[in-house]
Each structure stands twice: as C-alpha cells, then as structure tokens.
Amino acid sequence: MLKRFKPIRHKIMTIVIVSTCIAMALATVTFTIQYTDTIHNDLEKRIDIQSKALAQNIAAAVVFGDTASGKEVLSAFAVDQTVLAAMVRNERELFVEYYSDGLNRETDFSDKDIHFTTTPIEIDGEKVGDITVLVSYSSLNSRVYRIVAFSIATFFIAITIALVISYRLQRTISEPILELRDFAESVATNSDYKSRIKLSSDDEIGDLAEAFDHMLDQIEHRDNHLEKQVRQRTAELEKLADEFRHRAFHDSLTGLPNRALLNERFGSIISHAKRTKTLIGTLLLDLDNFKTINDTLGHDFGDELLKLIAHRIQTVVRGEDIISRIGGDEFVVMVQDIDSAADLEVIAQNILAELRKDIVLFDQRIKSSVSIGGALYPDDGTDLLTLKRNSDLAMYSAKESGKNQYRLFGKDMTDMSNQRLVVQNDLQSAIENGELEVFYQPKVDTSTGIALGCEALVRWHHPQEGFLNPDEFIPFAEENGLIRPLDYYVIRNVCQRISFWQEQGMISVPVAVNLSGLHFQNEDILTVLEDALTESNINSDMLEIELTEAILIDDPDRALNILKKIRAMNIKVSLDDFGTGYSSLSYLRSLPIDIVKLDKSFIDRIVKNQQDLAITKGIVTLAKSLNLGVVAEGVESEEQLALLLKMGCEQVQGYYFSKPQPAKWIQDWLHENSKTLVD
Amino acid sequence: MLLRCKNTRAKLTRSLLFTALALLPTLTWGLDDLRLNALKAAYIYNFTKFIDWQQRPTDGFRICLNTENKSLIDEFKKIEQKGPKVVVLNDYLDDSNFWKDCQIIYLETPLQAADKKAIEFPNTLLVSEVKSESDHIRFVLINNKLRFSIGKDRAERAGLSISSKLLRLAHEVY
Numbered sequence: 001m002l003k004r005f006k007p008i009r010h011k012i013m014t015i016v017i018v019s020t021c022i023a024m025a026l027a028t029v030t031f032t033i034q035y036t037d038t039i040h041n042d043l044e045k046r047i048d049i050q051s052k053a054l055a056q057n058i059a060a061a062v063v064f065g066d067t068a069s070g071k072e073v074l075s076a077f078a079v080d081q082t083v084l085a086a087m088v089r090n091e092r093e094l095f096v097e098y099y100s101d102g103l104n105r106e107t108d109f110s111d112k113d114i115h116f117t118t119t120p121i122e123i124d125g126e127k128v129g130d131i132t133v134l135v136s137y138s139s140l141n142s143r144v145y146r147i148v149a150f151s152i153a154t155f156f157i158a159i160t161i162a163l164v165i166s167y168r169l170q171r172t173i174s175e176p177i178l179e180l181r182d183f184a185e186s187v188a189t190n191s192d193y194k195s196r197i198k199l200s201s202d203d204e205i206g207d208l209a210e211a212f213d214h215m216l217d218q219i220e221h222r223d224n225h226l227e228k229q230v231r232q233r234t235a236e237l238e239k240l241a242d243e244f245r246h247r248a249f250h251d252s253l254t255g256l257p258n259r260a261l262l263n264e265r266f267g268s269i270i271s272h273a274k275r276t277k278t279l280i281g282t283l284l285l286d287l288d289n290f291k292t293i294n295d296t297l298g299h300d301f302g303d304e305l306l307k308l309i310a311h312r313i314q315t316v317v318r319g320e321d322i323i324s325r326i327g328g329d330e331f332v333v334m335v336q337d338i339d340s341a342a343d344l345e346v347i348a349q350n351i352l353a354e355l356r357k358d359i360v361l362f363d364q365r366i367k368s369s370v371s372i373g374g375a376l377y378p379d380d381g382t383d384l385l386t387l388k389r390n391s392d393l394a395m396y397s398a399k400e401s402g403k404n405q406y407r408l409f410g411k412d413m414t415d416m417s418n419q420r421l422v423v424q425n426d427l428q429s430a431i432e433n434g435e436l437e438v439f440y441q442p443k444v445d446t447s448t449g450i451a452l453g454c455e456a457l458v459r460w461h462h463p464q465e466g467f468l469n470p471d472e473f474i475p476f477a478e479e480n481g482l483i484r485p486l487d488y489y490v491i492r493n494v495c496q497r498i499s500f501w502q503e504q505g506m507i508s509v510p511v512a513v514n515l516s517g518l519h520f521q522n523e524d525i526l527t528v529l530e531d532a533l534t535e536s537n538i539n540s541d542m543l544e545i546e547l548t549e550a551i552l553i554d555d556p557d558r559a560l561n562i563l564k565k566i567r568a569m570n571i572k573v574s575l576d577d578f579g580t581g582y583s584s585l586s587y588l589r590s591l592p593i594d595i596v597k598l599d600k601s602f603i604d605r606i607v608k609n610q611q612d613l614a615i616t617k618g619i620v621t622l623a624k625s626l627n628l629g630v631v632a633e634g635v636e637s638e639e640q641l642a643l644l645l646k647m648g649c650e651q652v653q654g655y656y657f658s659k660p661q662p663a664k665w666i667q668d669w670l671h672e673n674s675k676t677l678v679d
Numbered sequence: 680m681l682l683r684c685k686n687t688r689a690k691l692t693r694s695l696l697f698t699a700l701a702l703l704p705t706l707t708w709g710l711d712d713l714r715l716n717a718l719k720a721a722y723i724y725n726f727t728k729f730i731d732w733q734q735r736p737t738d739g740f741r742i743c744l745n746t747e748n749k750s751l752i753d754e755f756k757k758i759e760q761k762g763p764k765v766v767v768l769n770d771y772l773d774d775s776n777f778w779k780d781c782q783i784i785y786l787e788t789p790l791q792a793a794d795k796k797a798i799e800f801p802n803t804l805l806v807s808e809v810k811s812e813s814d815h816i817r818f819v820l821i822n823n824k825l826r827f828s829i830g831k832d833r834a835e836r837a838g839l840s841i842s843s844k845l846l847r848l849a850h851e852v853y
Binding site for chain 2: 056057059060061063064065066069123124
C-alpha cells in the first residue's frame with residue numbers, strides 16, 4: 001500500500017495517520033463498549049443497591065403497613081431520574097407505588113428501553129414483600145450515543161491533530177532524508193566527490209549522513225588514487241606508445257629507421273628535392289652471402305653483423321641522408337641534395353669500401369661485402385616504391401655481376417626483373433604440371449665417338465614465355481630456392497628414364513644430373529637420390545651428378561661430407577665448369593670427385609690460343625694423374641676434337657656430336673651411337 | 680307500567696343503600712376489630728425485628744399478654760407458628776416469676792404501681808394500649824389506622840435498642 005505513496009513524507013504521514021486511526025478506533029470502540037457496559041452495570045448496580053436499601057428501609061413500613069412512610073421511602077427514587085416507577089408489594093397486595101413526574105399507573109411501560117428489577121423485602125430472612133423498580137435506559141442510551149458521538153468526534157479531531165502534527169513532525173525526518181537525497185543526486189550528477197553534506201540531525205539520519213560523508217571520503221580517496229593510477233598508466237601508455245611508435249618506425253636490431261619511417265619521410269624528402277631542385281638517390285644494399293653466414297655462424301652472429309654493418313654505413317653516410325633497414329640483410333640509403341648519378345656513386349663506393357673491411361665478431365674474422373643498387377629521383381622513379389624497385393633491380397644486377405659492387409639502374413634491368421618474376425611465380429607450378437622437360441646431351445668417347453653417357457639438361461615449356469633455356473631460369477631458381485625441387489624433379493625424371501630404357505631393352509648409359517650448391521647445405525639430397533634410385537630400380541652407377549666448385553663456398557666441410565656420402569652410394573661425381581672457379585687445382589686433389597669437366601671457355605680457345613691449349617693439356621694431364629676422368633665441354637669442331645684426342649681427353653661433349661635433345665630423340669641417337677654398357 | 684316499575688325499583692334501591700350505609704359502621708366495626716387484633720399481633724411480632732434486646736433469647740421470643748381479648752389472644756396464638764411463644768398472664772401481674780422470662784409484655788390496661796414493680800424487668804418490651812409511665816410502645820388509632828408511639832428513652836433505659844426504621848414509623852416518639 002505504501003508503494004502508492006512515493007514521497008517519503010506521504011509515507012510517514014500515512015503511517016502516522018493509519019496507526020493513529022487504528023489506535024484511536026480501537027480506543028474509541030473499546031472505550032465506548034467499556035463505558036456502555038460500565039454505565040449499564042452502574043445503573044443496574046445502583047438500582048440494585050437503591051432497591052436493596054429501600055427494601056431494607058421500607059421493610060418496617062411494609063410490615064407495619066405504614067403506606068405514608070412507605071411512600072416517603074419510595075420517594076427517594078425521585079432523585080434518580082432513571083427510575084420511572086417503583087412498586088412495593090407486601091405479601092398480599094400492592095403496598096405503595098412511586099411514579100416519576102408525568103407518569104402514573106396508566107402509563108405504558110412496554111418500551112424496550114424500560115427494564116424491571118425486583119428486589120425482595122426481607123426481615124431476618126423472612127420475605128415480607130418485594131419492591132419492583134422500573135428503570136428507563138433511554139437516558140443511559142442517550143448518554144451512550146452522546147459518548148459514541150463524542151468519541152467519534154474525538155476520533156476525527158485526534159486524526160486531524162495527528163495529521164497536522166505528523167505533517168509538521170515528519171519534516172524532521174523527511175527533510176533530512178530529502179536533503180540527503182538531493183545531495184546524493186548532486187554528487188552523482190556532477191561527480192563531485194569533494195562535497196560533504198552538512199546535516200545536523202542527532203539520529204540515525206544524522207548517522208546516515210555521516211556514513212555518506214565517510215563513503216565520499218573513501219570514494220574521493222579512491223578516485224584520487226585511481227586518477228593517480230590513470231595518470232601513471234597514461235604516462236606509461238604514452239611512453240609505451242612512444243616506444244611502439246619508435247619500434248613501429250625503427251628497426252629493433254639496428255635502431256635504424258625502418259620501411260614505415262622511410263615511407264613517412266619520403267614525402268618531405270621529395271618536397272625538399274623539388275624545392276632545392278636537387279636529385280634524390282636511393283641506394284639499396286644487400287649483404288652478400290648473409291644467409292650462408294647466418295646459417296653457418298648462427299643467428300646471433302648474423303644479428304651482430306647486421307648491427308656492425310649498420311654502424312659502418314652510418315660512419316660513411318652524411319647526417320642528412322636516411323639510412324634504413326628494410327628487412328633481412330637489406331638496407332636503403334636515401335641520399336639527398338645530390339646533383340648527379342656520379343654523386344650517388346661516390347657515396348655508394350664509400351659504402352662499399354667501408355664494408356669490404358674485415359669484420360671480427362666473437363673471435364671470428366670474416367670478409368663481408370655488399371651489393372648495392374642505385375636509382376635516382378626523378379629519372380628512375382618519382383615514388384618510393386618505384387625507386388626501391390629499380391634500385392632493387394640494380395642491386396640484383398650487381399649480384400649477378402659478381403657481387404660486392406654497385407650498379408645504377410638501367411632500363412634493361414627491368415627485363416631481367418620480369419624474367420625473375422616469371423621464374424618466381426611459375427616455376428613451382430611448372431615442376432608440378434610437367435612443363436619442364438629433361439633434355440639429354442651425350443658424352444662420347446673421344447676416340448670412338450661412342451656414347452658413354454649423357455648430361456641431363458632441363459628445359460621449360462612456359463605457356464606464355466615459350467621455350468626457356470636453363471640460363472633463363474636456373475639463376476633465378478637458385479636465388480629463390482626453387483632450384484631444389486627442380487633438381488629433385490630432374491633426378492627422379494632421369495632415373496625413371498633410365499629405368500624405362502632398361503625395361504625396353506634400349507641402350508642405356510649413365511646420365512649426369514647437375515646439382516646446385518644449395519643441395520650441400522643439408523643431407524636432403526642423399527634421401528632424394530636414394531629414393532629415386534629405389535623407386536626406379538636402377539643401379540646407382542647409372543646416375544652421376546655434376547657440381548661446381550661453388551658448393552665449397554658456404555661450408556666446405558659439410559659439402560665434402562655430403563659428397564663423400566654420395567660417392568659411397570656408388571654415384572659418380574663430376575666437377576663441372578672446371579677452371580672457372582677460385583682455387584680449381586687444389587680441389588682436384590681434395591674433392592672426392594670422379595670426373596673433371598673442362599669448361600667450354602677453355603675448349604673454345606684451344607684451337608687458336610696456345611696458352612689455353614697448354615692450360616687445357618695441363619689440366620687433362622693432372623686429372624689423369626689423379627685418376628680422374630676428363631670430359632671436355634662445348635666441343636663444336638673437328639679441330640677441337642682432334643686436339644683433345646691428342647692430349648688424351650677421354651670424353652667430349654658438345655654440339656659437334658649433339659645438342660641437348662629430348663629423351664625420345666636421344667634414345668635413338670644412343671642406339672645408333674652407343675654400345676650397351678648395362679644389360 | 681314501566682313508569683311504575685321504574686319508581687318501585689328506585690325506592691328499593693334507595694332502601695338497600697340506606698340499610699347498607701347504616702350497617703356499614705357495624706360491619707366495619709366488626710372487621711376493624713378483627714383486623715386490628717391481627718395487626719396488633721403482627722405488629723408486636725414484627726417489633727422483634729426492629730428492636731434489639733441486650734440478651735436476645737436463644738429459644739425464641741416469649742410474648743406475654745395481659746388481655747382478656749380472646750380475639751387478640753387468638754391472633755397472638757397464630758403468631759406462635761412463626762416462632763414466638765405467647766403466654767397469657769392476666770392473673771399474675773404481681774408475680775415476677777411469671778413475667779421475668781417475657782421479652783414482650785402486652786398490656787391492655789395500664790399497670791398499677793404494684794404491678795409495675797413486678798414487671799419492671801430490664802430487657803422487656805412493654806407494649807400497651809393506653810398511655811402510661813412505663814410502656815415502651817403504645818398502640819394508637821389514628822384515622823382508623825393502627826399506629827404506635829415509641830418511648831425511646833424508656834426503652835433504652837430498659838436496655839432495648841429500637842431501630843430507626845421503627846422509630847420512623849412511630850406516630851410519636853416520646
């Protein structure tokens with residue numbers, strides 16, 4: 001019920017009024033009932049007492065028949081207005097009677113408010129008569145009605161007074177509560193936790209106000225604490241943000257700006273260049289052989305090397321130029337305020353000179369070098385992406401030109417880049433889709449011309465680019481690592497071809513497969529060779545591998561170990577392109593090889609160049625003394641053949657006999673030009 | 680004829696009425712006397728209820744009569760049903776042995792001096808018909824109603840305590 005009275009003052013007043021009403025009603029009803037009962041009882045008692053008293057008093061008159069005295073006694077009832085009449089009877093008859101004013105014997109006493117009471121008149125226990133008193137309750141009832149009316153009036157007056165008083169008194173309760181409420185709302189709305197309520201109320205409301213203030217103390221304290229924490233956290237976050245920003249724009253290893261910062265600053269660099277009418281040079285630096293160093297000497301060494309490289313670059317580059325590390329072992333130097341390509345080259349050469357110095361880290365001395373590609377704004381590009389791409393092409397050109405050098409971007413580099421992209425994008429699917437075809441070039445006996453073996457050379461039938469020679473995709477495959485699956489493909493294909501020839505009863509000769517130096521970084525190649533031989537069910541001596549001295553550049557010990565294991569599989573090993581590498585002669589003694597293949601470059605000049613003839617002859621003699629087989633590559637004329645025959649070169653290979661041909665063609669050629677070596 | 684009948688009836692009625700009226704006193708007289716004696720007896724009996732004797736008899740009141748009124752005696756005798764003992768002692772007025780146990784003595788006639796000595800006992804109520812120097816209660820007829828006068832002091836000297844209720848009814852208190 002109280003829910004209908006939302007304001008607290010209404011509730012208080014309602015409580016007071018209701019409780020007052022209930023109490024007053026109860027009191028009124030109780031009082032009225034009690035009063036009514038009391039006056040009834042009083043009347044009855046009074047009449048009874050009067051009757052008894054008069055009975056005693058009138059007894060003598062009754063027994064002595066003194067009616068006068070009897071009437072005199074009865075007349076005492078006159079003082080009691082409730083007594084309407086009284087009759088005294090003796091044993092025989094009505095002795096005396098009394099009637100109040102206006103009444104007589106003929107009066108009708110049948111009114112419901114008239115009650116009779118009869119009291120015996122006795123003398124010494126002997127009844128001598130009785131006295132009957134007629135009592136009117138009408139006055140009593142009137143009194144009752146009056147008292148009820150009075151009570152009701154008092155009830156309403158009391159309620160009214162209670163209403164007025166409660167209205168005033170409730171304010172002592174509700175006003176502090178409302179004040180507290182308003183204060184709480186104000187605090188909540190304005191979040192003003194410093195405010196305190198000044199409430200002087202010496203009761204629970206006052207206690208509540210004090211508790212509220214205490215709570216605000218706690219909130220303010222906690223608020224301050226939280227604010228302090230927030231400030232601290234904000235500062236930490238800002239610091240962290242700064243760090244993140246720094247990290248976002250700087251390389252974590254070297255501390256140099258990264259690609260993102262370079263992008264961000266490029267705009268201002270361009271603006272400066274336009275304003276000053278100067279050129280911008282982009283130098284892209286790629287550490288030579290960094291991957292090998294990282295793999296062999298460990299990543300920690302590699303990281304320290306990068307940091308050292310970065311430091312060295314900084315020592316030779318001007319302060320206004322931006323050095324950035326854009327990933328891996330690549331750095332970009334953005335050179336401002338230059339007027340020509342020559343200016344750029346000067347800086348590049350300075351960098352090259354600085355980085356060519358020996359490096360000592362962790363008691364390791366290594367030689368480092370870097371390939372640098374350059375591009376100029378605006379000639380070679382007007383946006384960073386183009387400049388970077390073109391300098392990248394230039395860098396690749398530097399790599400392909402022997403590394404450790406600087407190249408400025410040229411238009412022709414774009415074609416090479418396109419070629420690289422073709423290989424990069426399509427070679428994997430080409431391997432899977434059979435776009436690669438293995439061609440075979442025979443190796444023949446120098447004296448008899450009989451086929452002693454073949455060299456497998458892969459060709460690519462590109463759907464769009466057409467027929468691609470190895471030099472058009474092999475170098476790029478070496479760069480991106482696809483040379484591995486390519487060589488695996490050739491190995492399996494050659495083994496299957498040999499198996500097919502054997503199954504068909506055709507002439508089969510050992511076939512040599514070229515292996516990249518990358519295969520000698522781990523022993524996966526051993527598993528591939530073994531699986532290919534097993535799957536094709538051919539003897540291992542039907543397979544040969546050709547490799548160059550480059551396998552020894554990265555990790556000579558590991559390469560030798562793998563090489564030995566290959567020979568242990570009874571697979572012959574040929575050293576290809578002999579004479580074009582670094583320390584070729586010492587490798588003849590130290591490398592576990594079976595055959596030496598003289599590079600075409602030697603053979604090309606033996607007819608016309610005596611020196612080359614002598615060198616070639618010397619190599620042949622040396623090889624034979626070491627019990628190594630010798631194959632001369634690139635034989636294209638009879639004169640060359642004759643000279644090689646004369647110097648004792650056992651096998652020859654070249655266009656003079658056959659260019660690389662598809663398998664079906666070579667198998668016919670072998671049939672015509674070979675004897676069966678393996679049945 | 681009707682007129683004659685009417686006249687005769689009227690005469691007869693008048694005669695009867697006169698006779699009744701003439702006889703009324705005698706009739707009344709006859710009734711009053713009986714009633715009077717009954718009242719006297721009743722009164723005397725009822726006096727015991729309003730008078731305290733110093734020594735209240737334990738075996739009932741003894742009412743002694745000095746009267747030759749047989750009717751009165753008969754009425755008193757009726758009272759014996761209620762307890763009191765009624766004794767007629769007309770001839771023994773001077774012999775105290777006969778009166779000493781009476782709580783109430785009714786004297787129809789005044790006492791002689793000698794008699795008075797004989798019956799002056801304490802604790803005895805003297806009720807008489809005529810005024811005397813020793814009676815305590817005296818019957819009187821007033822407006823043909825039996826009343827009584829009370830000698831309060833005498834009664835108190837005799838050791839009797841008369842209730843105010845009885846005193847109030849007395850015609851006279853002397």
